[in-house]
Amino acid sequence: MDDARPLRVQPTRKDRVFVADTVNRRASIRDVAQAAGVSTGTVSRVLNNHAYVSAEVRERVRSVIAQLGYQPSPVGRALSTRTITAIGILIPDMADPVFMVIAQGIESVAKSRGYAVMLANSDREPAQELLFADLMAQFNVAGVLIVGDSRRNDHDLRRRLGVIPTVVIARRAAGNIFPAVTIDHYLAAKAATEHLIELGHRRIGAVRGDPYSDAGTYRFRGYVDAMQGHGIEPDPSLAAGGSFAMSSSVDATHHLCGRPDPPTAIFYPSDELALGGMRVIKDLGFRIPNDVSVISINDIPFATTSDPPLTTVHMPARELGTLGMQTLIDMIAGRGPARDVVLGMDLVIRHSTAPPPSTAG
Amino acid sequence: MDDARPLRVQPTRKDRVFVADTVNRRASIRDVAQAAGVSTGTVSRVLNNHAYVSAEVRERVRSVIAQLGYQPSPVGRALSTRTITAIGILIPDMADPVFMVIAQGIESVAKSRGYAVMLANSDREPAQELLFADLMAQFNVAGVLIVGDSRRNDHDLRRRLGVIPTVVIARRAAGNIFPAVTIDHYLAAKAATEHLIELGHRRIGAVRGDPYSDAGTYRFRGYVDAMQGHGIEPDPSLAAGGSFAMSSSVDATHHLCGRPDPPTAIFYPSDELALGGMRVIKDLGFRIPNDVSVISINDIPFATTSDPPLTTVHMPARELGTLGMQTLIDMIAGRGPARDVVLGMDLVIRHSTAPPPSTAG
DNA sequence: CGGCCGTCTGCAAACGATTACAGTTCGGCA
DNA sequence: TGCCGAACTGTAATCGTTTGCAGACGGCCG
Secondary structure (H helix, E strand, O other): OOOOOOOOOOOOOOOHHHHHHHOOOOOOHHHHHHHHOOOHHHHHHHHOOOOOOOHHHHHHHHHHHHHHOOOOOHHHHHHHHOOEEEEEEEEOOOOOHHHHHHHHHHHHHHHHOOOEEEEEEOOOOHHHHHHHHHHHHHHOEEEEEEEOOOOOOHHHHHHHHOOOOEEEEOOOOOOOOOOEEEEOHHHHHHHHHHHHHHOOOOOEEEEEOOOOOHHHHHHHHHHHHHHHHOOOOOOHHHEEEOOOOHHHHHHHHHHHHHOOOOOOEEEOOOHHHHHHHHHHHHHOOOOOOOOOEEEEEEOOHHHOOOOOOOEEEEOOHHHHHHHHHHHHHHHHOOOOOOOOEEEOOEEEOOOOOOOOOOOOO | OOOOOOOOOOOOOHHHHHHHHHOOOOOOHHHHHHHHOOOHHHHHHHHOOOOOOOHHHHHHHHHHHHHHOOOOOHHHHHHHHOOEEEEEEEEOOOOOHHHHHHHHHHHHHHHHOOOEEEEEEOOOOHHHHHHHHHHHHHHOEEEEEEEOOOOOOHHHHHHHHOOOOEEEEOOOOOOOOOOEEEEOHHHHHHHHHHHHHHOOOOOEEEEOOOOOOHHHHHHHHHHHHHHHHOOOOOOHHHEEOOOOOHHHHHHHHHHHHHOOOOOOEEEOOOHHHHHHHHHHHHHOOOOOOOOOEEEEEEOOHHHOOOOOOOEEEEOOHHHHHHHHHHHHHHHHOOOOOOOOEEEOOEEEOOOOOOOOOOOOO
């Protein structure tokens, strides 16, 4: 016989519709369309709740979907709509509880809104941040959340991210080129330092965070201004450190408490550093808060379990995350120009602070 | 010449190639192809380092790519290859440093291998885990990493994940239906308890973790077996708690130390719980380790800053993460059947343990 | 010198969705 | 009765890749 079977242009399509179902293949929109006796366009319309689909068809398609266990492919959709239903989060340090509590807040609302979450760690390195931005641009995520401070390469980030909606979280209070949901590092540090001053301290030491980061510079500046605002010129030799790494805090504390005239109180720019510092203060034979008071910022969960429990300025981490994600969603939806939000922080007085040992002047 | 240019099936394509470039549109593989004067297939082949591309063409395409700043679209690729260049991580609790250090390890090797990371928090709820599995299946990620223990709905997970390569991290040492990179909870707990026994303790209390989780049950079982192995029948009234939540540990510790005959040592199934417990032990007026010794498992960073520094069994968290990701990559590449790996843990003796107060028997 | 094979390249069909656009009904109104 | 528009549905192009297939070219072997 004439073997010239008509040339099959799309040879594989129809054959496998119901067969392949038996085998391991996820149902596609075409399978649904075929089983429901409609076109893929119609299925797509019921999927996206378009108007102009008759109740009868809508129902039939829905039941086929349920029966087949069909789940739409985010990547198919992404290719078509040109944005993937995912958002990206950039974290400076995944091992730091502060940031992860923020991330947790973000994740919870992202999940409830149907967004997948892509997470990357920058290790506080600008190069990593740029790589992340490129990745997000490649995937064309619906939005990006940058948490924590960076070294101010925001313009580079903006260029790489293109038009992708972006909001920053826990940066400095003002002057960001991205919409921001933040706390005021400066005010927090000032409040902490003033608490020390009100307690009667004058020789107050400070451990510095990374001076290239917003948190580092503004928290230190808050300390300085609080001092000067109360007529105390901060002793430069009483400031040490220069990084958010625990080891830096340990060294700085050694330096501060090892000198003949140690400060009566030390301000730390983060609980983590304070916890590390307290360890060496005690090892050096000082009692907290009797000999030296310790105060810091963030209020991570472990601040309550330390000995003594840490007096610190509470950072509303989870709220920062949820609020940040919500404003991102608003931006994605094109709703209003995103207004910056700065959340308040409260000093929570526990037991690492007390009046200085001898109140002699 | 014969003007019969081959019929253009896709009429709109060529028109916008260089125009649209000026406007805001990322370069696509077609733009590269056109600019280099080759077909998209060829561009794809140089992108993927296929053989059979002449050196000259390869070079030309590469330079065009560089010049255009072209970056391939992972979603286009995903649609074509049917797996996205991303892996998924499921974490029980994003605020817990143990898990995040593992995640950090995973992330670092994922990044170096070009995989994006999708992260979800399960909050230790089976329903969340299942949702995660569905999401991963929808995206068709290249692989999935499940970290920490769950409540044993692995078969459900397997069903939803289909053929997606999956490895579990930090589960129980044996009997997982997924390839596993773990530590031996049982042995760790046993070693910790034995340290207490060797110090001379007999009345050893235990705080229990979630009894529905592997970590919870095996860590408690290790405690029990260590006791019995040394001829001590564990007093059931000296076991309290039943969750990995801090509040549970606080209550349990109150219960244990509030009784007329408190234990001389307490075994905690995690550092977090131990840190919380130490706080109440001290608040109750006991000295650590003079009156009561404290030991636990994990060795999170904060274990070194507590007062006293915590004696605990070190869990190689980062290695767990990197190793887990590496075996996942092997599975993705179809390399060998993944062998289970169980990493060793070492007891690190700090200062929360000492012989019991009165060594009278 | 003819055939074959290895190298290189292009063509076009997938992958799974969305969405203009173009019908087709059908009811209502002039 | 004829027409119009609203309601509904299908067709097919499109998003950005990969890849099987086939064609072209050149060298080598018999």
